[in-house]
Amino acid sequence: MTFEGCDGTGKSTQISLLVRRLEDLGYRVFATREPGGTPVGEAIRSLLLDARGPERTALAEALLYAASRAELVRKVLVPALHENQFVVVERFTDSTLVYQGIAGGVPIEEIEQINRIATGGLSPDLTILLDADDLSEIDQRIRSERAKDKIESRGRAYQARVRDGYRTLARRFPERIKVVLSSGTPDEVSDQVLSLVLAGAKEVFTREGG
Numbered sequence: 592m593t594f595e596g597c598d599g600t601g602k603s604t605q606i607s608l609l610v611r612r613l614e615d616l617g618y619r620v621f622a623t624r625e626p627g628g629t630p631v632g633e634a635i636r637s638l639l640l641d642a643r644g645p646e647r648t649a650l651a652e653a654l655l656y657a658a659s660r661a662e663l664v665r666k667v668l669v670p671a672l673h674e675n676q677f678v679v680v681e682r683f684t685d686s687t688l689v690y691q692g693i694a695g696g697v698p699i700e701e702i703e704q705i706n707r708i709a710t711g712g713l714s715p716d717l718t719i720l721l722d723a724d725d726l727s728e729i730d731q732r733i734r735s736e737r738a739k740d741k742i743e744s745r746g747r748a749y750q751a752r753v754r755d756g757y758r759t760l761a762r763r764f765p766e767r768i769k770v771v772l773s774s775g776t777p778d779e780v781s782d783q784v785l786s787l788v789l790a791g792a793k794e795v796f797t798r799e800g801g
Contacts, residue, residue: 592788593683596721597754598743600773601780602681605721608781609788613677621671624681626659628667635659640740649695653702656687657709664710677792683715685760685768690742693756694749717791719784720761721773723754 594602606622613620626636635655638644647655660683671678684706692702743750761768769787773780 592678592717592719592791593680593685593715594719594721595682595685595689595757595768596773597723597750597757598740600721600723601777602721604777605719605781605784606679606681608777609784610679612781612785613788618677619675620679621676622679622681623663623667625663625683625686626656627663629659629662631662632659640742642739642741642744644741649691649697650701652695653687653691653697653705656691657705660684660687660706660709664713668713680715683718684710685718685757688760689753689756693759694752715767717788718764718768719787720757720768720770721780722757722761722770723773 594606596602603624610620610622625632626639627633635658639652639655663680668678668680687706688699688702691697692699758770761770769791771780771783771787
């Protein structure tokens with residue numbers, strides 16, 4: 592499963608809470624992030640997110656994310672799935688569709704082709720989309736925790752396109768993408784996330800005969 596959403600909506604916090612709660616229920620859980628999760632991926636992450644890094648086209652950015660994803664899928668995600676672990680990833684293909692496609696201007700058909708090559712066809716069973724109506728609130732949250740990275744520094748108009756892009760994907764894939772408002776306390780949000788994850792896990796296990 593994957594977590595998606597605008598920067599500052601609490602994805603890392605919710606993943607940490609979910610991992611702990613799933614392990615308490617007896618699941619074997621593996622969590623990682625994109626870009627990253629491998630030595631190549633972490634090097635690409637540093638290049639992409641460094642606020643002082645060079646400017647680049649949205650297409651070049653999409654290809655860099657895809658390179659990190661290709662390493663992660665083949666060296667980390669597929670082996671973890673073969674070990675029957677519950678795999679949780681912070682960001683995946685939806686991020687590229689939204690940030691570099693819908694918000695960045697790369698044709699969606701090109702992004703989808705890049706994603707297919709990078710993932711080898713691997714796709715999430717469930718995606719939790721952490722959504723926020725107030726962009727100023729999440730902007731303040733980021734500022735209070737750390738300096739903004741390269742992507743976060745692109746301004747309110749870009750971030751609004753990102754938020755609207757995620758909502759578009761949620762309407763396009765309602766069976767996979769479940770929207771959870773990031774307002775409320777972390778524990779309140781976590782309760783909603785856990786309920787959706789357990790319902791989704793039950794459905795997947797039933798479908799696969801587990």
